[in-house]
Amino acid sequence: MPYLSDVNLRAILVVLVARSGGSVEISNEELYDAMMPDSGESERFVVTETTGGVRVSIHGSRQGQARSN
Numbered sequence: 001m002p003y004l005s006d007v008n009l010r011a012i013l014v015v016l017v018a019r020s021g022g023s024v025e026i027s028n029e030e031l032y033d034a035m036m037p038d039s040g041e042s043e044r045f046v047v048t049e050t051t052g053g054v055r056v057s058i059h060g061s062r063q064g065q066a067r068s069n
Contacts, residue, residue, distance in 0.1 A: 004045055004056070012056055 004012070017024050044059040 004047055012054075 046057045046059050048055045048057075
């Protein structure tokens, strides 16, 4: 699973929002930073299949790098 289709992304968001208690608050600043990062490059998801599901991380994030090592 090298990429997230819209259906897969929606399903992952449902699970993540449910895990966080049913709602997630995001400030306008965080949303704009995610939409237009300072680096000029949009964030890329890294999707890795695991034995029990999938792992989704952001390319270049510290957590994603630690888990891939």
